[in-house]
Amino acid sequence: MAVKWFDEPEEHDYDAAADYLSMLAEDATVAATIKALKSAKPVDREAKDILRAARLTLLPPDNLHVRSDLDKINHGKKLSPILLVRGTPADALQIADGYHRVCASYLTDENTAIPCRLASWVPKT
Known part of the structure; x- marks a missing residue:
């Protein structure tokens, strides 16, 4: 069964990403990085x-x-x-939100094209 995706991340995903990233960086850096994610173009x-x-x-x-x-996925949602x-x-990519969805997609088909928002860390200014 093919994995179906929303066009845009849900707002609570950004909140979850900020919670996770706050363990890795300072608040100003996290806020700027979340802003960059929100404006990032979709990539697969x-x-x-x-x-x-x-x-x-x-x-x-x-x-x-x-x-x-x-x-x-099995119910077409x-x-x-x-x-x-x-x-x-030298550093690993951070899955700021969606680790479980990546794993479920992999288990369905490891070659599934997953829509992502990809941004680099934005240092605090």
């Missing part, structure tokens, strides 16, 4: 490449949140695009 990336760039392992299908996303923050070449 494959699930397998997102996981590799983020240096994350695939969560199992019995993970509660992955299972929930797999159920949505749309998922929210993924929010990604690019690090330096």
Whole structure:
């Protein structure tokens, strides 16, 4: 079954991304980076490449949140695009929001084109 996606991330995804990123950077940097994500043009990336760039392992299908996303996929419901923050070449990509959705997409088809918003860290000014 093909994975279906909303055209735009949901507003609460940006809040979740900010919560996660706040553990990695100062508030001003997080706020500027979230602003950059909101204005980023959509790009498609494959699930397998997102996981590799983020240096994350695939969560199992019995993970509660992955299972929930797999159920949505199986019922033809749309998922929210993924929010990604690019690090330096030495740093891993950050899945600011959507790790479980990436894993569910991978389990459905690792080559699924996933709509993403991709931005670089914006240093505080």
